[in-house]
Amino acid sequence: MISRLKRSVSVKILFVILVVALLAGGCASADPENTINISGSSSIQPLSEELANAFMEENSEITINVAGGGSSAGIKATRDGTSDIGASSRELESDEREGLTVIPIAIDGITLVVNPESQVDNLTLEQVRLIYSGQITNWSEVGGKDGAINTFTREEGSGTRGAFEDLVMKGAKISSKTGVQNTTGSLRTAVAGDPHAIAYISLGNVNDSIKVLAVDGVMPESETIKNGSYKLTRSFFYLTGEQPRGNARNFIDFVLSPDGQQIVRQNFISISDN
């Protein structure tokens, strides 16, 4: 009896919590007129969040929701109208482009990263291609200590992988034995924990746990990306319907303004510098 009583009390408490949560959720979602939904590439997500925070500081009546989901999801959501702005880290196919406005907002470098213990500092583009296609398998072949090269890649369909395939592999296939991780974070963890690992990630996601390699003798830095000497670069895009309108337009104008591009410069390269 007592236990049944206790149970009914806890059920009631649970019910109250649920109701409160629902109400709170209801209150938090502001008026849709003043909400901008952004979704898409996870590489662009941190940048979008920074930009959104800065924009919301200036325009306190506006709420911007930034979600990930991937470039393709972002393109789809913009097309459906579920997102006001889509974020894509890859070029759009011609059939995807239809009815959308594509606006470049930043330039990103794709960096090759290894474990900080690695003695290799530089690879040629050719070497990277041979490593990823499985023809070079030992670090001693590229000037490092003897040891198997453990390659890691993003999954099929990822914007970063797409760009890497276009810029580096140029038609060659990434070996099917390459380890696949579906987030930049897990790639970083893989490389940070394994002295023999190599992976490629966006310049904006580099941190101290990993070491960045020069490619063809050029380090990926804003200077080298701006003057075109570092080759592995791609653009980040925002997408909107036919013509951006209202708040979405104001936000995109802000992103392209000197203030917005200054935020872009913190981790990426401004489009106005190129």
Add this chain to the structure above:
Amino acid sequence: MLLLFALASILVVVLVGLFVFLQGYPLLAKTGFFTFLTGLEWLPGEGIFGILPMVIGTLAVTLGALIIGVPLGVTTAVFLAEYAPERIAFWTRRAVELLAGIPSVVYGLFGMTVIVPLVRHVALNWFGDLLSPEMRTGYGILAASLVLGIMILPTIVSISEDALRAVPKAYKEGSYALGVHQWQTIWHNTLPAAGTGIMSSVILGMGRAIGETMAILMVAGNAPAFPTSIFSPVRTLSGNIGLEMSYASGEHAQALFATGVVLFIVIMILNGLALLIARKGANA
């Protein structure tokens, strides 16, 4: 009213199955079900979709999880049901139940930061030269099996313990009366008598192992290639969907739904087999 609710849950299963099938059907019709199932290459960029390596990967990881989880789980259940003093049993049970409450992504984190480096260490230092490069990363069947083996413990322990406790006292007392030791009684009487229940705990554990996605994604290495040793990186069927769905479109997305169809079928076949075994055991 209750019948209505029961029908609703059946309807949900049917709808989920139907929906996944409809979404995957165009691709299956185009490539052919058996080409899809027995294809060795997965290259969505070039429109080549073959998932045999992933079917094998799923089976390998699940088998590995059972090899690790079942002996550990069943012996824990025997300890709890037959040997443990009430107080120790209480805390052991709480600990095992807590395992069930840990979100799978946390298991994945644990696997990534503890088990993968451990497996990498073993692979490098004990088997170094025997293994090809991709087997020395630590990500692979062994790491995934270890993580899954832990994840299915709560299911196996709690259901097996219930089954062991449900064995009528008379069975044991009869055995003791004949002067048989406790361990021999457990081995020859209690365990066989609880066999069906233990088998269903294994089935449910297996179901969890096959469907688990997040934790496996983080430790299995996810390479869509044929595994050749327990250190090989593998991609599972559920992992394939979880890995690529967010970026997939068009045929690629259909192929992932088709993967879901195959996963559905694999689970139904395994459950059917397991039920059959359990029924045989019950009749014997």
